[in-house]
Amino acid sequence: MAMAARVRSGVTGFTEALITDSLSTQRSTVAPALICSNFTNIEQSRNFASASAPKEPKIKVPVAMFGGSGNYASALYIAAAKAKALDKVESELLDFVAATSKASTFSQFMKDLAVPADTRVKAINEICAQAKFSEVTKNFLVVLADNGRLRHVDTIAKRFSDLTMAHRGEVKAIVTTVIPLPAEEEKELKETLREILGKGKTVKLEQKIDPSILGGLVVEFGQKVFDMSIKTRARQMERFLRDPINFDA
Secondary structure, eight states, X not given: OHHHHHHHHHHHHHHHHHHHSOOOOSOOOOOGGGSOGGGSSHXXXXXXXXXXXXXXXXXXXXXXXXXXXXXXXXXXXXXXXXXXXXXXXXXXXXXXXXXXXXOHHHHHHHHOTTSOHHHHHHHHHHHHHHHTOOHHHHHHHHHHHHTTOGGGHHHHHHHHHHHHHHHTTEEEEEEEESSOOOHHXXXXXXXXXXXXXXXXXXXXXXXXXXXXXXXXXXXXXXXXXXXEEHHHHHHHHHHHHHSOOOTTO
């Protein structure tokens, strides 16, 4: 994917700079226009989630989220929705997370709060320019860098994806099996879940392999967990056999 390649290129370039040069503690000049006025700090980020421009329809997040990561994800959702760029911002954010997760030096750089804020901001601006990210994504990452929140970007990205999926009427279901589900069984499972969820919902199935469940499957979606694994059934049978038998009953 071209976008992912550009992100990796930008991250790799900056990682090399980190290795060859010592981190500068001098403050760099960042044009105010680079940072969205509603993203300059976490407090303004929270205000942004509830504020709307005059005469504009109020945008609401499809799912209420709480905590620091939830606040940031909600603020980003509203900014992206206003810019009509939800899918683009989601793709860029996921590309950024995927690329940085493969660059151990840069990953450590993001987590190190001893790095001056301006150094983090400069790095993010360079990476976003290299990857040709949209203004919404760039401004948001700049805010995370400025506020020392880059270390939470993966969690924020996941919560943002939860919001965009809810917006599209998608529900993520995780199915755990011993071996990959055959295509026909995967199709049947999706149809069953659609019937449970009702019309207007699209099921996005994620498969996980876990030999420890011994057989059967475990399905998770929403707040529900259906454990039909052999491992769980064996434990239930074991508890049943250990219970004392009341012959008088």
